[in-house]
Amino acid sequence: MSDSDGPRLATADEFPEMMELLDRYFSYERDGMAARLPYCYDPSRMENHAIIRKDGRIVSHVGAFPQTFVIGGEEVECWGFGGVATHKRYRGNGYMSELIDFWFDRMEARNVPLAELSGNRQRYNHFGWEAAGREFRYEIHGRSFSGTDSDHERVVPYDGGDERLDLLRTLHGEEPYRVKRDEERSRTVFGQRGLETLLYERGDESAYVSLSRESRARTIAEFGGSARGIEVVLTHLFESYDIDTLTAVVPPRHPLNTTFRRHSRTWSLRNHRNLKILDPATMLDRFSDQIRRRWRSAAETGDGSLTLGVRGADDAVRISYTPETVDVASTDDEPELELDENDLVALLFGFHDRKRELKERHPILAAVLPLDFFVWKTEHV
Incomplete structure (x- = not known):
C-alpha cells in the first residue's frame, strides 16, 4: 500500500x-x-x-x-x-x-466561531456537534383552502429573470433568520435542480413559495412575504397542481407560524441542525443583540453576571446584565459554569427542557435561551 x-x-x-x-x-x-x-x-x-x-x-x-448567518440585526460566520x-x-x-x-x-486560524451540519447526531457527537435549533413542520391539506379567494393570474413561476430575482431577494432579505446571500448565490439557490418557486406579485402583499418538485408529497423548503400572499400561492398550488398534501418547514418565532398552523391538520417541533461551537465568546457576542432584546422583554430586575466556560479551554465568556442591558466579553477568569462542548450547545441552542436545572438556577439563561438561527432547506449542505 x-x-x-x-x-x-x-x-x-x-x-x-x-x-x-x-x-x-x-x-x-x-x-x-x-x-x-x-x-x-x-x-x-x-x-x-x-x-x-x-x-x-x-x-x-x-x-x-x-x-454567514443573519440573526436579527447581527451576523455570525458559520461553516457548513x-x-x-x-x-x-x-x-x-x-x-x-x-x-x-x-x-x-x-x-480556528480564521476565528470562525461556529460549524453546522445535518446527518446522524450520534455519528458526529464526539467531534463536539450537538442537536441545535428548532423547526416547525406543518402538514397542510388542500381542503383547508376550499372557499379561499384565489388570484391565479398574479401567481407566476420564477423564470430566472432579473426583475423577479430582485423581488425574491427583497422578500428573503426581510427574514430575521437566514443565510446571507449575494445576487450570485441567490440566482444559484433559486435555480437549483429539484426546486420550483412561485411568486405572487402585488405590492405589499407580495410573497413566494419554493418547494420540492420531484414527488406528489412536496415540501415547502423556503418562503417569504405576506400572510395574504402565502395563502394565495398555496391556494393556487392546491387548485392547479396534482397534490393533496404539502409539508412546510418553518423557523421558530416566525410571524407566519400562526398562518401555517391555521391551515394544518398536524404539526411537530423538531431539532433543526447540529452545531459545534469553536469560539464561545465570539459566538455569543454575535448573538448579543438577540440576547439583549429577550432580556429586556423578560423585564427582570437586578444586576448580575455569569461566566461560562468549555471544559479544558483556557478562556471563558462573561455575561453581565442589568435590568436595561446585557454585555458579553471574553475573560480568563475561572468559569462559574463549566460544560463540555456538547452540553454547551445543548444549553444555548437546545429545546427549552435541555439543561433545565441550569436555566432555573440562572435567570439570564431562563430568560434568553434557546438562541435562534435558521438555515432554509434550499441551502442545506
Missing part, C-alpha cells in the same frame, strides 16, 4: 474524480450532487473541499462551506460541513477524523 496524500485541499483537476466518489454514495441522478447542490459543488471553489488520496485515487472527502464520504474499502482508517480536524484547524 502506498503512502496517503493528504489531508489537503482538492484541485480543480480533481473535481470530476471527487464528484465520482460523492455521487457513488449520495446521488443517483444525472449530473449528481453538482446539479443538486450547485452552491456547494462548483469547480471554481475548490478551497471548500478537502481530500485524502490513497493508492492513486481519492478515497475520502469532507467539504466545509463558509456561510457536508459531503462526508470515504470509499467503503478504505473505511476504519481514521480518514474522516483527519479531514474534520484539518477543517477545524483552518477555522
Whole structure:
C-alpha cells in the first residue's frame, strides 16, 4: 500500500474524480450532487473541499462551506460541513477524523466561531456537534383552502429573470433568520435542480413559495412575504397542481407560524441542525443583540453576571446584565459554569427542557435561551 496524500485541499483537476466518489454514495441522478447542490459543488471553489488520496485515487472527502448567518440585526460566520464520504474499502482508517480536524484547524486560524451540519447526531457527537435549533413542520391539506379567494393570474413561476430575482431577494432579505446571500448565490439557490418557486406579485402583499418538485408529497423548503400572499400561492398550488398534501418547514418565532398552523391538520417541533461551537465568546457576542432584546422583554430586575466556560479551554465568556442591558466579553477568569462542548450547545441552542436545572438556577439563561438561527432547506449542505 502506498503512502496517503493528504489531508489537503482538492484541485480543480480533481473535481470530476471527487464528484465520482460523492455521487457513488449520495446521488443517483444525472449530473449528481453538482446539479443538486450547485452552491456547494462548483469547480471554481475548490478551497471548500478537502481530500485524502490513497493508492492513486481519492478515497475520502469532507467539504466545509463558509456561510454567514443573519440573526436579527447581527451576523455570525458559520461553516457548513457536508459531503462526508470515504470509499467503503478504505473505511476504519481514521480518514474522516483527519479531514474534520484539518477543517477545524483552518477555522480556528480564521476565528470562525461556529460549524453546522445535518446527518446522524450520534455519528458526529464526539467531534463536539450537538442537536441545535428548532423547526416547525406543518402538514397542510388542500381542503383547508376550499372557499379561499384565489388570484391565479398574479401567481407566476420564477423564470430566472432579473426583475423577479430582485423581488425574491427583497422578500428573503426581510427574514430575521437566514443565510446571507449575494445576487450570485441567490440566482444559484433559486435555480437549483429539484426546486420550483412561485411568486405572487402585488405590492405589499407580495410573497413566494419554493418547494420540492420531484414527488406528489412536496415540501415547502423556503418562503417569504405576506400572510395574504402565502395563502394565495398555496391556494393556487392546491387548485392547479396534482397534490393533496404539502409539508412546510418553518423557523421558530416566525410571524407566519400562526398562518401555517391555521391551515394544518398536524404539526411537530423538531431539532433543526447540529452545531459545534469553536469560539464561545465570539459566538455569543454575535448573538448579543438577540440576547439583549429577550432580556429586556423578560423585564427582570437586578444586576448580575455569569461566566461560562468549555471544559479544558483556557478562556471563558462573561455575561453581565442589568435590568436595561446585557454585555458579553471574553475573560480568563475561572468559569462559574463549566460544560463540555456538547452540553454547551445543548444549553444555548437546545429545546427549552435541555439543561433545565441550569436555566432555573440562572435567570439570564431562563430568560434568553434557546438562541435562534435558521438555515432554509434550499441551502442545506
